[in-house]
Amino acid sequence: MNLFIDAIAWILDPANWSGPGSIPQRIWEHVWITAVVLLIASAIALPTGALIGHTGRGREPAVRISGGLRALPTLGVLTLFGIWIGIGLAAPIIALVILAIPPLLAGAYAGFESVDRRTIDAARAVGMRESQIVGRVELPLGMPIVVGGIRSATLQIIATATLAAYIADDGLGRFIFAGLKTRDYAEMLGGSILVILLALVADGILALTQRRVVPAGVRASRITDLRSRPTRSRAVVGQPIHEGNPE
Template sequence: MNYFVEAIAWVLDPANWGGPSGIAVRLTQHLAISAIVLLLASAIALPIGMLIGHTGRGKHAAVMVSGGLRALPTLGVLTLFGLWLGIGLRAPVLALLILAIPPLLAGAYAGFESVDRRTIDAARAMGMRERQIIGRVELPIGLPILVGGVRSAALQIIATATLAAYIADEGLGRFLFEGLKTRDYAEMLGGSLLVIALALVVDGAFALVQRFVVPTGVRLARASRGGSAAAGREARIRTTSARRSITEGNPT
């Protein structure tokens, strides 16, 4: 408990926020690394995932590749890239790319697969081209699930970007490695709390985005189904109550 109080005091200490190695600089570096990795991984994984979800081809290969990438130990991959590329951000960025691609790929093809095939057939019957179907039908409807994949990838990147300090001396992970080296556990725990807080803020932002990207028609349809289900449940309850009343009033 004392370590926790000391960690809070360390985070709130204005002296730790300034300077070239202060919290503000490290936080900016952490966000920049995470954003770069997320953008690069999205540029690679999202088009492939959308194509798989649209055509229905290559899903098994994508699942196998995603599973294989998930199984790789990030620290081991980072070490290999560090030995190959040397000190700098290239090794952490490549290692984090491998970590970020699976959830982005899964979210993209799952979002497109969630679209009712009858809706797509109706769009084709109206004369829409494949590109129009992707942009005007599948993408808007599947966007909440796709954003969910981006959200999951962003959280994994932010949590694992602490390892960037292992090779590049960048980001909030520096506080963890430095605190471990000097046995300053308040600094270590304080750095961990900063990473947790950053992840929670980003997760909340993506949760809002995920909520507001649901198309109005889909939202209304869900509400209608929810109302119909509630009405059905109420009707069943009334029927059951009536049967009980009849049974209790007319015992056999």
């Protein structure tokens, strides 16, 4: 408990909020790394997943590749690229992109596959082109699941981006490694708390986004389904009580 109090005191210390290597600077570096990695991984995984979900082809290899990438040890990949490329942000960014691709890819093809095939057949029947089906039918309906994949990838990146400080002087992980090296456990725990808070804020924003991207028609149909439950009777003290909409 004392260590936790010391960590909070370290976070609230005004000396840690100004100058080089301050908390705001490390937070900004962490957010910047996360954003760059997410953009690069999304540019690779989202179009690929959309193509797989739309055509139904290549799902088996995609699942195997995603599973294989998930199994890779991030620290080992980071060390490998660090030895190959050298000190700096290039190696952490490559390692984190490899980590972020599986949830993005899975979210993209799962989102497109979740669209009812009858809806797609109806869109083709009215003369919509394949590009129109993707952009106007599959993407809006599958967007909540796609955003769910982005949400999962973002949290993984934020948590694992602490390893960027292993070979680069960037991000909130610098507090953790510096505290471990100097045995300043208040700094070490304080850095961990900041990473957790950043992840919670990002998760909250993306959770709201995930709700907002649900099409209005889908939300309305859900409300209608809830209100139009089938009528059933339940006996209470010998008398039936009717629940649901009266006929």
